[in-house]
Amino acid sequence: MTEVNASSEAPRLEPIDRPDSWWMRLVYWITKRTLGRVITPVKVVNARVPGSASVAQKMNATEKQLSIDPELRFLIKSYVATLNGCSFCIDIAQASAQDQGISIEKYDALLQYETSDVFSPRERAALVYVEEATRSTSVTDATFDALRTHFDDRAIAELTWLNAMENYYNLLNRPLNIGSDKLCAIRSDIEATPARHAA
Numbered sequence: 001m002t003e004v005n006a007s008s009e010a011p012r013l014e015p016i017d018r019p020d021s022w023w024m025r026l027v028y029w030i031t032k033r034t035l036g037r038v039i040t041p042v043k044v045v046n047a048r049v050p051g052s053a054s055v056a057q058k059m060n061a062t063e064k065q066l067s068i069d070p071e072l073r074f075l076i077k078s079y080v081a082t083l084n085g086c087s088f089c090i091d092i093a094q095a096s097a098q099d100q101g102i103s104i105e106k107y108d109a110l111l112q113y114e115t116s117d118v119f120s121p122r123e124r125a126a127l128v129y130v131e132e133a134t135r136s137t138s139v140t141d142a143t144f145d146a147l148r149t150h151f152d153d154r155a156i157a158e159l160t161w162l163n164a165m166e167n168y169y170n171l172l173n174r175p176l177n178i179g180s181d182k183l184c185a186i187r188s189d190i191e192a193t194p195a196r197h198a199a
Helices: 022-035 040-046 053-063 070-084 087-100 105-112 120-134 141-148 153-173 183-192
Strands: none
Touching: 022 040, 022 053, 040 105, 040 120, 040 153, 053 153, 070 105, 070 120, 070 153, 087 153, 120 141, 120 153, 120 183, 141 153
């Protein structure tokens, strides 16, 4: 699958490099330590709406508690971000997959998930569900019934929440023209750097 290209334009709001509040300075420090840089959504959105950083933190913590396996979470987030044209979210999903040791081989086949044999019927049912919900904010009975053959009630609620979360992030980034931060490239550079050993 062709990755959504990062926008050649700058974000529509100027990134804030030095926030005023101690809370946001802490958020910047944690983000840089965790991701290798202070990501653009933090500098554009969270710096202006500090409470949204707490929301993002809680959403990330909630995602880690989901029973859905990490590979399926990666596929869903990447596919929804692709549908919405959010290059930032595609990149951060891939960087997260690298961190977790998740194979991203299926990413290139996502646009053919309905016919590609690399996807299981369970994965296809989940992807049909999130695609339909993302495109129309509702799903047909047939789509829901197909999903129910592979997932229990808890997993369906988790899939629905995960889809809503990804759409939330996409809707923050796209209107503000926030493109890829090239986090995958940062990860590759870190992995390529030889470890230094104490003498």
